[in-house]
Amino acid sequence: MAFDKNKAERIMVALDYAHAQQAEALVSSLAGIPCYMKVGMQLFYSAGPSFVQKLKDQGYHVFLDLKMHDIPNTVKGGAESITRLGVDMFNVHAAGGRTMMEAALEGVDKGLQAGNRPAVIAVTQLTSTSLAVMNEEIGIAGTVEDAVLRYAKLARTAGLNGVVASPLEVVRIKETCGPDFMTVTPGIRPAGADIGDQSRVMTPAEAFAQGTDFIVIGRPITASPDPRGALEAILASV
Numbered sequence: 001m002a003f004d005k006n007k008a009e010r011i012m013v014a015l016d017y018a019h020a021q022q023a024e025a026l027v028s029s030l031a032g033i034p035c036y037m038k039v040g041m042q043l044f045y046s047a048g049p050s051f052v053q054k055l056k057d058q059g060y061h062v063f064l065d066l067k068m069h070d071i072p073n074t075v076k077g078g079a080e081s082i083t084r085l086g087v088d089m090f091n092v093h094a095a096g097g098r099t100m101m102e103a104a105l106e107g108v109d110k111g112l113q114a115g116n117r118p119a120v121i122a123v124t125q126l127t128s129t130s131l132a133v134m135n136e137e138i139g140i141a142g143t144v145e146d147a148v149l150r151y152a153k154l155a156r157t158a159g160l161n162g163v164v165a166s167p168l169e170v171v172r173i174k175e176t177c178g179p180d181f182m183t184v185t186p187g188i189r190p191a192g193a194d195i196g197d198q199s200r201v202m203t204p205a206e207a208f209a210q211g212t213d214f215i216v217i218g219r220p221i222t223a224s225p226d227p228r229g230a231l232e233a234i235l236a237s238v
């Protein structure tokens with residue numbers, strides 16, 4: 001099937017599996033499609049750095065989605081170790097504050113060897129968080145968009161490359177932080193797909209129309225009986 005290579009490179013497939021073998025099977029089924037691979041907690045805690053290395057050896061761009069949130073010194077050490085893995089992107093929580101985010105960048109400087117510098121991005125408000133949950137359970141007043149923008153501005157001030165947010169907030173983030181400030185947007189559901197635990201969602205085509213840099217898609221591909229067909233249908237839709 002013919003597809004837009006530029007769009008394929010901007011689709012991050014969330015490899016949310018318990019075992020390396022399951023993730024390897026998914027990656028094999030997508031062979032030839034140059035999507036970005038996202039390794040999250042479930043797979044990394046089980047399969048570890050060697051799985052990341054295998055993806056890199058196969059030529060994939062890798063986003064290590066471990067969402068670090070700790071004291072600055074610990075995040076600095078984590079960022080140093082992650083940088084040594086040679087990933088292309090990793091993230092921290094903006095809620096850890098400016099000093100913590102700056103510490104992540106210091107860790108990158110320490111861990112940098114010959115390879116490329118990874119992009120460091122900050123999680124704003126998780127895409128599973130609704131307005132009611134944010135206001136009433138977490139205790140943050142105002143709109144989700146305002147909270148996301150505050151975090152985005154903080155991340156920009158700290159020198160990070162971008163943020164994780166929902167596609168609903170992309171236009172305001174770009175207006176506020178500039179077009180080069182990267183947006184990575186989960187909460188993506190093809191029309192009619194089960195939303196599951198996500199709250200702030202858009203279709204792949206709508207998200208790209210907002211101007212997002214990357215969309216993150218997990219279960220609509222990984223839970224499909226035909227993952228390659230699901231990804232091809234998404235590519236056709238954008």
Ligand SMILES: O=c1ccn([C@@H]2O[C@H](COP(=O)(O)O)[C@@H](O)[C@H]2O)c(=O)[nH]1
Pocket residue numbers: 014016040123125126127128164165186187188196198216217218219220
């Ligand atoms: O705010 C966030 C931050 C990260 N994620 C991650 O993206 C994928 C989404 O998976 P789906 O199956 O498409 O819902 C998953 O790995 C999350 O950990 C997010 O959803 N929202």
